[in-house]
Amino acid sequence: MKVKEYxxxxxxxxxxxxxxxxxxxxxxxQVPVAEHMAEQIEEN
Numbered sequence: 433m434k435v436k437e438y439x440x441x442x443x444x445x446x447x448x449x450x451x452x453x454x455x456x457x458x459x460x461x462q463v464p465v466a467e468h469m470a471e472q473i474e475e476n
Contacts (some may be wrong), residue, residue: 433460458468 443465446452454462 434460435460437462440464444468444472 438463443452443457443461447454447457447465447469454466457465
């Protein structure tokens with residue numbers, strides 16, 4: 433499965449809304465989504 437960049441913030445939003453956990457997203461997205469969420473935290 434190829435990572436689609438537009439899905440990274442979508443999965444991050446679902447995790448923040450407690451609709452999904454990081455383990456529920458496809459494996460290829462877990463690291464990019466975690467990095468995206470970490471960047472969001474660092475910006476605040």
